[in-house]
Amino acid sequence: MRIMRVEKTLVSTNRIAEMGHRPLLVVQEKEGGTRSVAVDAVGCIPGDWVICVGSSAAREAAGSKDYPSDLTIIGIIDNWAPA
Amino acid sequence: MRIMRVEKTLVSTNRIAEMGHRPLLVVQEKEGGTRSVAVDAVGCIPGDWVICVGSSAAREAAGSKDYPSDLTIIGIIDNWAPA
Amino acid sequence: MRIMRVEKTLVSTNRIAEMGHRPLLVVQEKEGGTRSVAVDAVGCIPGDWVICVGSSAAREAAGSKDYPSDLTIIGIIDNWAPA
Amino acid sequence: MRIMRVEKTLVSTNRIAEMGHRPLLVVQEKEGGTRSVAVDAVGCIPGDWVICVGSSAAREAAGSKDYPSDLTIIGIIDNWAPA
Amino acid sequence: MRIMRVEKTLVSTNRIAEMGHRPLLVVQEKEGGTRSVAVDAVGCIPGDWVICVGSSAAREAAGSKDYPSDLTIIGIIDNWAPA
Secondary structure, eight states, X not given: OEEEEEEEEXXXXXXXXXXXXXXXXXXXXXXXXXEEEEEESSOOOTTOEEEEEETXXXXXXXTSTTOOOSEEEEEEOSSXXXX | OEEEEEEEXXXXXXXXXXXXXXXXXXXXXXXXXXXXXXXXXXXXXXXOEEEEEETTHHHHHTTSTTOOOSEEEEEEOSSOOOO | OEEEEEEEEOOOSEEOGGGTTOOEEEEESSXXXXXXXXXXXXXXXXXXXXXXXXXXXXXXXXXXXXXXXXXXEEEEOSSOXXX | OEEEEEEEEOOOSEEOGGGTTXXXXXXXXXXXXXXXXXXXXXXXXXXXXXXXXXTTHHHHHTTSXXXXXXXXXXXXXXXXXXX | OEEEEEEEEOOOSEEOGGGTTOOEEEEESSTXXXXXXXXXXXXXXXXXXXXXXXXXXXXXXXXXXXXXXXXXXXXXXXXXXXX
């Protein structure tokens, strides 16, 4: 799993129906790094350091075997000091 | 999911039948970066910033569990300011 | 999907039986880049720019759900000008 | 599989229920490299060099086909001299 | 599939039972590059240049749908001249 920081919410009005109303968050591994989009399964706020799961595991973690996610937030890290 | 920008349509006359008539788009994470091909599931135009899903989720998002995609556009981002 | 260029055929006499007689091609994203091996599902020749699918989609695209591929050529690009 | 070194335990109080009580460890391929989170399936201690499996194999290796992992420690290397 | 060179055997006494007695080999794409671990399904010796399959295909190639591998050697390349 990857350790990432939540930056903000992402709004996508025009999207496929299968995404439902799950919140989408912009995350990144480090300041200035590539930004990715993750589905929030725990309830995060900007600034949180979180655990993101990818691969096929991201789907069920987002709610169902059919959910279209390849990156899902599955936990908030209690204390994290980035390198 | 990855955040990518739509560059243009890709034409491939000689392709496997399973691809059907789904539009294929050239996308890239940033200007000058590596270009990839994504299946369009929402209806994009060049210049759009979009959400692309990979892994096994890309298949169903493209229409069926058997569709041969590993990168599918599942949403258009309303407002995006690249870093 | 990745955009790659076909370099040449790869010969592997000692291989697992599940690979059958599908042609294996050496491909690369750009001159001098890392070379990968892809299963050819469309009929390419050296110099072609092709669309390669990875992940679990590579398996069925190569002929069956059980085929041992993680990179399969699913289309030849009609016109491609590398960056 | 990737060869990684165990750094420490990771604590995440707020996480999805599917994660259960499996220990989570911070691992990295080399000193100063990106740190990832792996599920421990063998019983490691900080400093161990371990074999980590990713992809869908990480799930069953963590205990069940439904476990939300994309990186699971499946073995401790007896002797390892990093390059 | 990735083109890799076999470096040596890897010994892991403490590992999960699902790994059985399949030989594990240290492989790398180029001298000095990151070293990975692959399951040997063909019978290699150090110095061989081999074809490694990843993703879910690595599992069946290693012997069964349940085998915990994400990188399996499926063929030895007859002649290979690294770039």
